[in-house]
Amino acid sequence: MAYWLMKSxxxxxxxxxxxxxxxxxxxxxxxxxxxxxxxxxxxxxxxxLFYHSNCAEPGIVGIARVASAAYPDPTQFDPDSDxxxxxxxxxxxxxxxxxxxxxRRLTRTLGLSELRQMSAVLGDFPLLAxxxxxxxxxxxxxxxxxxxxxx
DNA sequence: GCCAACGTTGGC
DNA sequence: GCCAACGTTGGC
Numbered sequence: 796m797a798y799w800l801m802k803s804x805x806x807x808x809x810x811x812x813x814x815x816x817x818x819x820x821x822x823x824x825x826x827x828x829x830x831x832x833x834x835x836x837x838x839x840x841x842x843x844l845f846y847h848s849n850c851a852e853p854g855i856v857g858i859a860r861v862a863s864a865a866y867p868d869p870t871q872f873d874p875d876s877d878x879x880x881x882x883x884x885x886x887x888x889x890x891x892x893x894x895x896x897x898x899r900r901l902t903r904t905l906g907l908s909e910l911r912q913m914s915a916v917l918g919d920f921p922l923l924a925x926x927x928x929x930x931x932x933x934x935x936x937x938x939x940x941x942x943x944x945x946x
Numbered sequence: 947g948c949c950a951a952c953g954t955t956g957g958c
Numbered sequence: 959g960c961c962a963a964c965g966t967t968g969g970c
Binding site: 826827828860920927928 | 950951952953954
Binding site for chain 3: 802804815848849850853907924928930
């Protein structure tokens with residue numbers, strides 16, 4: 796079992812949206828490293844820290860689970876989608892995703908500033924690295940345990 | 947809205 | 959294969 800952190804802008808898709816839908820295909824990732832994590836490493840049952848980015852209070856707000864194996868992101872084939880990729884084809888899909896299932900909200904937001912203050916406890920955490928922009932990040936067992944039992 | 951950081955693109 | 963230009967992310 797592995798653990799991950801996935802970012803979402805709450806105005807686009809928030810933890811409340813995930814709670815309401817229960818399960819959601821993680822469409823629209825167009826970064827190769829994030830894609831590779833989903834395509835090559837994520838497995839059903841893996842834990843996901845759900846992170847709100849680009850908002851008033853950025854931070855971890857909930858827990859989710861990987862709910863499917865990787866499959867091609869259908870939005871890459873849809874000319875009407877913002878995520879359409881003319882270089883992708885059904886024979887040679889370029890972008891993959893997994894489904895994410897809601898597990899719970901945290902009892903409070905673990906804000907970015909609080910996470911930074913915990914950096915000694917958390918150790919190496921890509922989320923806190925300078926200039927990090929990846930929307931899917933690996934989380935260690937120890938980080939998962941620390942953060943998921945904190946709130 | 948600003949801007950630093952970073953990934954991607956494309957000319958050469 | 960280099961690297962400048964450009965676009966995007968995301969905190970503030």
